[in-house]
Amino acid sequence: MDIQTKKQSILVVDDEVSLRKALGDKLVREGFTVFEAKNGEEGLDVALNNHPDLILLDIVMPVVDGITMLKNLRENEWGRDAKVIMLTNLNGSGKVADAIVWGTQDYLVKSDWKMDDVIVKIRQRLKAAS
Amino acid sequence: MKRLYPETDDTTTKLKVLAKKKESTRRKLVVTAKKLALTAEKKENIRNNLIITARQLAIVAKEKEVIRKKLAVTAEALRLKAENIEQVEAKEEAILASIDDGVVACDKNGQVTLFNKAAEILTGLSAKEAIGQHYSYSLKFIRESDEKKSDDLIGMAIVQGKATKMASHTMLIKKNGYKISVSDSIAPVRNSQKVIIGCVIVFRDSTQEAKIDKAKTEFVSLASHQLRTPLTTVNWYSEMLLTGDAGPLNEKQREYINEIYKGSKRMGSLVNALLDVSRMEMGTFTVEPEPTDIPALAQSVVDELRPQIDKKSLKFNGKYADNLPVVNADPKLLRMVFQNILFNSVKYTPDGGNINLELGLSDAKGQAVKANERKLNIMVKVSDNGYGIPKINQDKIFTKFFRGDNVRAKDTEGTGLGLYIVKGIVDQSGGRVWFESKEGKGTTFYLTLPIEGMQKRVGTNTLT
Numbered sequence: 001m002d003i004q005t006k007k008q009s010i011l012v013v014d015d016e017v018s019l020r021k022a023l024g025d026k027l028v029r030e031g032f033t034v035f036e037a038k039n040g041e042e043g044l045d046v047a048l049n050n051h052p053d054l055i056l057l058d059i060v061m062p063v064v065d066g067i068t069m070l071k072n073l074r075e076n077e078w079g080r081d082a083k084v085i086m087l088t089n090l091n092g093s094g095k096v097a098d099a100i101v102w103g104t105q106d107y108l109v110k111s112d113w114k115m116d117d118v119i120v121k122i123r124q125r126l127k128a129a130s
Numbered sequence: 131m132k133r134l135y136p137e138t139d140d141t142t143t144k145l146k147v148l149a150k151k152k153e154s155t156r157r158k159l160v161v162t163a164k165k166l167a168l169t170a171e172k173k174e175n176i177r178n179n180l181i182i183t184a185r186q187l188a189i190v191a192k193e194k195e196v197i198r199k200k201l202a203v204t205a206e207a208l209r210l211k212a213e214n215i216e217q218v219e220a221k222e223e224a225i226l227a228s229i230d231d232g233v234v235a236c237d238k239n240g241q242v243t244l245f246n247k248a249a250e251i252l253t254g255l256s257a258k259e260a261i262g263q264h265y266s267y268s269l270k271f272i273r274e275s276d277e278k279k280s281d282d283l284i285g286m287a288i289v290q291g292k293a294t295k296m297a298s299h300t301m302l303i304k305k306n307g308y309k310i311s312v313s314d315s316i317a318p319v320r321n322s323q324k325v326i327i328g329c330v331i332v333f334r335d336s337t338q339e340a341k342i343d344k345a346k347t348e349f350v351s352l353a354s355h356q357l358r359t360p361l362t363t364v365n366w367y368s369e370m371l372l373t374g375d376a377g378p379l380n381e382k383q384r385e386y387i388n389e390i391y392k393g394s395k396r397m398g399s400l401v402n403a404l405l406d407v408s409r410m411e412m413g414t415f416t417v418e419p420e421p422t423d424i425p426a427l428a429q430s431v432v433d434e435l436r437p438q439i440d441k442k443s444l445k446f447n448g449k450y451a452d453n454l455p456v457v458n459a460d461p462k463l464l465r466m467v468f469q470n471i472l473f474n475s476v477k478y479t480p481d482g483g484n485i486n487l488e489l490g491l492s493d494a495k496g497q498a499v500k501a502n503e504r505k506l507n508i509m510v511k512v513s514d515n516g517y518g519i520p521k522i523n524q525d526k527i528f529t530k531f532f533r534g535d536n537v538r539a540k541d542t543e544g545t546g547l548g549l550y551i552v553k554g555i556v557d558q559s560g561g562r563v564w565f566e567s568k569e570g571k572g573t574t575f576y577l578t579l580p581i582e583g584m585q586k587r588v589g590t591n592t593l594t
Binding site: 019022115 | 352355359361362363365366369370373375398402405
């Protein structure tokens with residue numbers, strides 16, 4: 001019997017095309033399945049339809065921002081326990097507090113984090129979850 | 131015998147009677163004269179007494195006149211003083227009425243004794259309603275964050291005699307239930323014997339200022355976000371190129387991409403530093419003190435710098451006093467202070483040089499003290515035998531964007547904001563930072579932190 005190891009999936013929600021692409025390419029190379037969304041409304045839709053193992057969530061986005069998407073996600077039965085890492089360039093204790101209120105695993109400031117370190121953090125969270 | 135002269139016996143008798151009468155009269159006259167003499171004497175005495183009395187009365191009258199004149203002067207002075215007091219009171223009332231800030235005075239029991247026009251407008255209560263009541267009736271201050279009652283700083287001012295400013299993001303509930311942002315200060319009032327007899331609260335509507343501050347904070351946050359986004363793109367794509375994700379690079383390609391990456395990282399540091407400076411200057415950064423083991427924190431920063439220390443073969447010595455207490459400090463802010471000062475030492479000491487870090491107890495001026503002495507400070511001393519700071523640059527070393535002439539030639543990468551941020555954090559903590567330096571010989575930085583630690587501050591942001 002062939003045992004196929006299911007690839008873990010990551011949803012990248014970010015309005016910046018270049019960053020979404022950079023993360024997406026990197027994650028695929030690291031062996032993940034990648035879903036993408038360009039705003040919080042699309043992100044919630046993709047999350048609820050595909051149940052990714054972890055969500056990388058930007059905050060400043062048009063249509064629906066990251067904090068609102070997180071709040072809406074937590075109101076869903078599946079979304080309540082979804083793993084979310086905020087990955088944003090906003091640095092402010094107000095936004096951090098909002099994210100913590102709605103339950104986030106981490107709050108990373110993109111410009112301060114190397115991609116490899118982001119991957120390490122993702123693997124830590126997925127390991128902790130399993 | 132016949133009398134020869136019978137009329138002579140009659141006459142003699144009459145003469146005798148007359149003589150007797152005369153004698154009697156004479157005697158009476160003598161008595162009367164004596165009486166008259168006595169009376170005259172008495173009169174004379176009375177007259178003399180009257181003269182004395184008259185003189186005394188004259189003296190008394192003079193004295194009275196003097197007293198009357200003095201009273202007149204005093205009465206005039208009192209009248210002038212009363213007039214003056216009236217004028218002063220009228221002036222004070224006019225000043226209080228014209229001040230846009232609310233001014234409320236309380237006695238030592240917290241009963242309101244003064245409530246100016248501005249206080250009436252701000253609270254919606256009349257002076258009549260407020261005066262005589264406890265201050266908590268008219269001054270309902272709450273925290274903006276959770277709308278719960280603020281700390282009773284007014285009560286503390288009366289009891290402890292401490293002048294304070296209420297935390298920013300304080301609101302006042304008006305009589306109609308409407309809430310407004312206020313900023314205020316409270317000071318105890320003492321009499322000439324220095325006994326606290328009450329306090330004065332001065333407060334104003336800071337809604338407009340709060341809106342402007344909020345707008346500034348949001349602008350700075352958004353601006354830094356917008357600056358960081360393209361930097362992140364440059365960083366991540368450079369990293370992916372350097373790690374070979376797009377295929378192998380030749381040496382030149384690697385070198386050039388490295389320069390791009392370093393430039394981008396430097397830009398990122400500058401954005402973070404500018405953000406910190408902006409938050410410090412707006413006073414919006416949070417201070418969250420917690421019990422902090424300062425030697426452990428300092429050592430963790432040294433450990434972070436170990437790769438650079440080893441790369442330059444620097445000799446690092448740490449000397450931490452045993453009796454250092456745990457201090458209430460914001461570890462994030464303190465870490466920034468250590469990072470900046472130690473990183474500068476590492477950066478500006480040539481290969482093979484020495485860096486010493488000492489932690490001990492001192493007074494506010496950095497003089498060593500015993501553990502049981504009052505007014506203790508934690509003292510940090512970082513010394514190196516590096517490039518030093520030219521004398522001509524020393525007075526500017528804590529200013530924004532300033533870097534010494536001698537190091538700019540050797541290293542172009544610094545932001546010039548590190549020491550400005552260090553000073554801002556240390557000043558805010560009630561400490562001091564200063565240095566001694568000689569160009570070509572090295573630099574020693576000193577900083578002191580009061581043992582009471584940092585004061586908590588609610589802000590809208592943390593420093594990066």
